[in-house]
Amino acid sequence: MFDLTDPLKGIAAEIDAGRRITPDEALALAEQAPLALLGLLAVRVKERKSGKEVYYNRNFHIEPTNVCVFNCRFCSYRRPAGSPEAWDYDEREILSQVEAHRDSGATEVHIVGGVHPRNDLYYYADLIRKIKRIMPQASVKAFTAIELAYMIRQAGLAPRDGLLLLKQSGMEAIPGGGAEIFAEPVRSRICPEKGTADEWLSMHREAHRIGIPTNATILYGHIESWEDRIDHLDRLRSLQDETGGFNAFIPLKYRSRNNSMSGIGEVSVVEDMRMTALARIYLDNFPHIKAYWPMFGKTTAQIALAFGADDMDGTIDDSTKIYSMAGAEDQSPTMTTAEMERTIRSAGYEPVERDTFYRPVRKTTD
Numbered sequence: 001m002f003d004l005t006d007p008l009k010g011i012a013a014e015i016d017a018g019r020r021i022t023p024d025e026a027l028a029l030a031e032q033a034p035l036a037l038l039g040l041l042a043v044r045v046k047e048r049k050s051g052k053e054v055y056y057n058r059n060f061h062i063e064p065t066n067v068c069v070f071n072c073r074f075c076s077y078r079r080p081a082g083s084p085e086a087w088d089y090d091e092r093e094i095l096s097q098v099e100a101h102r103d104s105g106a107t108e109v110h111i112v113g114g115v116h117p118r119n120d121l122y123y124y125a126d127l128i129r130k131i132k133r134i135m136p137q138a139s140v141k142a143f144t145a146i147e148l149a150y151m152i153r154q155a156g157l158a159p160r161d162g163l164l165l166l167k168q169s170g171m172e173a174i175p176g177g178g179a180e181i182f183a184e185p186v187r188s189r190i191c192p193e194k195g196t197a198d199e200w201l202s203m204h205r206e207a208h209r210i211g212i213p214t215n216a217t218i219l220y221g222h223i224e225s226w227e228d229r230i231d232h233l234d235r236l237r238s239l240q241d242e243t244g245g246f247n248a249f250i251p252l253k254y255r256s257r258n259n260s261m262s263g264i265g266e267v268s269v270v271e272d273m274r275m276t277a278l279a280r281i282y283l284d285n286f287p288h289i290k291a292y293w294p295m296f297g298k299t300t301a302q303i304a305l306a307f308g309a310d311d312m313d314g315t316i317d318d319s320t321k322i323y324s325m326a327g328a329e330d331q332s333p334t335m336t337t338a339e340m341e342r343t344i345r346s347a348g349y350e351p352v353e354r355d356t357f358y359r360p361v362r363k364t365t366d
Contacts, residue, residue, distance in 0.1 A: 002037050015041045015281055018048065023230050026282050030226045035270060035277075042277035042308030049287060050310045054349040055358060056340045059108035059314035060101050064089050068114030069150065072180075072191040074222060076258040076325045078114055088116075091127060098134045101317070107355045108314065109135065111142035112177055121155040121162055125169040132170035139356040142171050144178035145203035146195050159206045167212055173356050174207050176215030176250055182235050183228040190222060190261070201239055208245025213357065215290075216246050220275055221254040221267035229275070233282045240285045247358060248288035248311055251275045252295055258325060269300055273307045280308025288358065294320055294333040298343065305347045311354075312340060 004012065011025045012033075021029070029038060065088040068078040079086035089097075098109065109131055128140050143151075143166075152162030181187055182197035204214050216236050220229055240246050253272055256262045280289045290311040291304035301312055318334045335343075337353065344351040353361050 002034055004037070005032070008033055008037075012037065012041060016044060020284055021282065023234050026230045026233070026278060027226055029281065030230070030274060030278050035273060038274060038277035038281070039307045042280040043306065045280050045284065046289070046308045046310050052348075052350045053310065053352045054305055054344045054347070055288065055311040055352050055354045056337070056344070057108055057314040057354050057356070057361075058104065058106045058337065059110055060097075060104070060106055060317045061110045061112070061319040062094055062097055063113045063320060064094055064111070064119075065113045065116055067116065069117050070115055070146075070191065070193045072194060073260045074180075074190050074219065074254055076255065081117075091130070094127065095130055095134065097319075098131050102135055104317070106135070106315075106317075107138055107361060109138050109140050109142075110175060110314075111140065112144055112147070112175055115147050115150045119151075121151040121157070121165065124151060125165055128166065128169045128171050139172045140170050141173040141175055141356055142166070144175060145200045146178035148174070148203055149195050149199055159203055160210065163203075163207055163210055163212060167210060172212070173247070174204070174212055174214040176217035176248070179217045179232070180219040181222075181224045181228055182232045183224065186224045186228055197235070201235060204245065205239060205243060208243035213245055213247050215248045215250060216286075217250045217252050218275075218279075219252050219254055221271065222261060222264060229278075230282070233279060237283055237285060240283070244285075246286055248290045249279055249283050249286045250290040250292050250313075251279055252292065255295070269303070272296065272300060273304065276304045276309055277307040293335070298335070302343050302347050305344070305349055310349075312344065315340065 007028060011021060011029060014021055066077050066079050067081050067086050067088050071078060128142065131140060148162065152159055155162060179200050180191055184197065187197060207214050218229065218232050236249065254266065256264065256266050276289065276291065288311045289309045290313055291301040291309035292313050293301035294316060296304060315335050315337060316333045318332045320333060341351040355361050
């Protein structure tokens with residue numbers, strides 16, 4: 001079917017047999033394998049894990065502020081305090097967003113935003129308790145490792161103690177943001193003020209140890225190399241070997257509008273599919289790979305299902321601005337459950353509505 005060199009034939013055979021590949025083998029695949037072969041191999045890995053099922057959930061985001069103590073070069077979301085484009089919702093405004101979704105059927109409240117210069121750990125713990133009183137049926141997945149490290153450090157607590165406080169307040173999972181790229185030379189250029197790769201990994205390790213599942217991400221398509229991407233995947237795979245606490249990996253494409261790195265442009269959809277497929281193949285111990293449709297766009301996310309992704313994230317309900325501010329095609333991102341299911345079925349898969357922990361939930365109509 002494919003005219004391959006002997007090394008690529010051997011690597012493909014290893015993957016087909018369910019054996020783990022090395023970083024060098026991953027690099028050979030990334031740089032030399034035909035795109036169709038990558039897709040075929042990634043789908044085989046995906047179907048060994050989740051068969052013909054593709055997941056989605058009913059969720060909405062709360063983004064409390066886009067004011068941030070950091071100023072990452074790739075970020076289109078951050079605004080300085082006082083900017084006419086900045087927002088900083090108070091507790092009443094945040095809880096009104098939750099009230100608006102009380103009867104929506106949402107099973108997840110996703111909270112991320114800028115690293116706030118004033119609001120502390122105890123403020124957010126109290127906020128989570130109030131959110132859970134309004135929507136006790138919904139899981140709260142909240143705060144990137146970078147947000148957590150800052151608020152816990154400001155409270156003078158050890159990471160474990162800060163995470164335990166948030167868990168006791170009702171935080172049940174942690175999203176994967178803030179990872180960006182782990183390779184230190186690149187990280188120091190694109191987000192020099194942000195916490196280190198070791199800090200991100202350590203926060204997720206502590207979360208896993210106390211029973212908080214998390215996701216993981218990569219920001220790709222800027223100034224990093226394939227070697228940097230594979231190094232990033234390898235560090236995640238190693239931590240998952242140690243803890244088993246990651247639910248899903250989300251490849252996040254750098255979007256170039258309205259940030260200081262705009263001149264480098266964006267990688268192609270072909271590159272997006274290579275990244276998705278390689279992640280599915282390399283992260284053999286991750287249960288799920290997500291095609292995050294507000295970042296990819298609906299059509300590209302659907303294509304990603306043919307390159308190993310088995311989750312499309314959620315209904316969103318026009319509640320996130322992070323990628324729309326960076327130029328994503330969906331400027332008001334929302335999908336109904338019916339639209340989500342049609343998208344998945346037309347790609348040849350069976351849609352499964354899930355909760356935050358990938359447990360199937362009873363289907364209801366929109």
